[in-house]
Amino acid sequence: MSAVSAAFDVRGRGFARRAPLSLAWDWIDGRILPSAARRLALADCVGLRLAEAVAADGDWPPADRAAADGYAVAAADTLGAGSYNPVPLMAAVPVSAGEPMPPGSDAVLPFEAVYAAGPLPEAVDAVAPGCGVERRGAWMRVGDPLLPAGRRLRPADLGLLAAAGHRTLTVLPAPRVRILLAGGPRDGAPEQLGVMLAALVVRDGGRVESIEALPADRAALALAYARPGADLILSAGRTGCGPDDVAPPALADAGSLDLHGIAMRPGGSAGLGLAAGDGAGGVPVLLLPGEPMAALAAYELLAGRAVRLGAGLPAGLPHATADAVTARKLVSEIGCLDLHRVRLDGDGRIEPVGSPGWPGLAAAARADGFVLVPAGSEGVPDGAAVTMYRFG
Structure with missing residues (x-):
């Protein structure tokens, strides 16, 4: 186990620099692979991805x-x-x-x-x-292709496959995701992160192995990172520059802290590393900030990518997109990708409902989606065409 290096120990010092988001994506893409395909009962396959194409085992209907x-x-x-x-x-x-x-x-x-x-x-x-x-075979004949490899199975797909005579399928199983909540909310507010992150994990094809609240204790966190049983670990909280921000050094103790500090707002104190677990190369750990909006942004842009790759799904954002025009300027910071929560009016124009640095989930609840402003931009002027990623 390695001690956290001086370059990564930001407690009481702040971030000297932050890694570009593309570097974090490269780290995730190079380390997250789907689990080996398994044969599962049809009822257990909803939301999973087909490992191989499926053909009809018989005619449907089987008779006139x-x-x-x-x-x-x-x-x-x-x-x-x-x-x-x-x-x-x-x-x-x-x-x-x-x-x-x-x-x-x-x-x-x-x-x-x-x-x-x-x-x-x-x-x-x-x-x-x-x-x-x-007529017999009106909908399918024996041997007809039904669903291609890679298809994420919907409830209607399972009904079709049952009609075609299938009782089991070869699928890519959902990655087991452990959610650790480090230290709890600083202001004594009710815990928000567990339920939000669990819902996001399920959305992206993962299976929540456990949700655990832990004290801001370096040794306890390191043990939770290293414990076998998970394919991916999301650790939320205690990732910043305060004296009790022990998640990054705990990850270094459990294996390696490879990146800490990502050039994005909100969520810039996110980090990535590996915990020595039951996998050959270690278990990937994503460190997410404890502030809820920052945790949501870091999940959408980092952790969600890891969950989707582990489920055999496309890495990109899963949101539907819409073309829109800005009604007001979106202010940004050069060198940092900004996630702006925005509201869409009836004329297809958008306006921000909170700056990237504004905390809390209330603005996200009022927003229709978000716009990403690249790190090399000072912002988006009013009247500019943008792509909005829609919530829900």
Whole structure:
């Protein structure tokens, strides 16, 4: 285990420099790999990514079946039927949608087209062959490709695969993510980070292994980082320059602190490193600030990327985007990527609802999304075209 180097120990000194976000992304991309594919029961696969393409194991429907409620009939038996010329039906069988068609029938006559008060039902309308019938294999034939490798499985996908005869699938399992809350809120406010980070992890395809509140204690944190059982660790809190900001040195004790201080606002005290765990190269640890908005930004731009890669999903931001025009200037700081929370008006124009340095989640709750201002920019003038990443 290594002691934290002087270059990284910012307690009481501040950050002499911060690493560009691209360097942090390179670190994540070079160390996060999906877990080995596993065969799981269909019900356990929602939200996971297919490791291989899936084809139909059989025809669907497996036989001709009724597509609507009515009477299964031979269409030829209804020729000439009408309201003034009812035609008795010698072989009409009531069926519900989804039931197999009885032998000898090739159409479904709606109930309203049948007069059933006499000894025999009578057709009062004619029907063509195949009307009201789903033919065998109408939706898929055995061997037809269904879903490609890499598909993130939706609930409807699982229904389709069950219909196609699949009971298990080969998928990339969700990465196990340990969430550690270091030291708790400084101002005594209710804890906010655990529930927020857990929801974000699930959104990005991860599985929360545990959520643990720990004191601002270097040894206790180092033990929690090094404990086996997680594929990725998110540690929130105690990452700054104060005397009790012990998360970075604790990570150095547990393995290595590779980056501390990222050129982004908010979230600039984030860090990355490896804990000696049950993985061959160590378990990646993402250090997130304890201030909630800074933690949210650091998750979106750093930790979320790691969770998605671990789930076999694309690394990029998962948000839908919208083209917009600024209604007011977005002020930025050269050398630092800024995440501006913005609100969208009815004319497709956006305005900030809080500066990147403004703390708290209230502004994020009022925002429709965020805009990223690159590190090399002094800001975005009013009337400029931008890309907004939408919340939700």
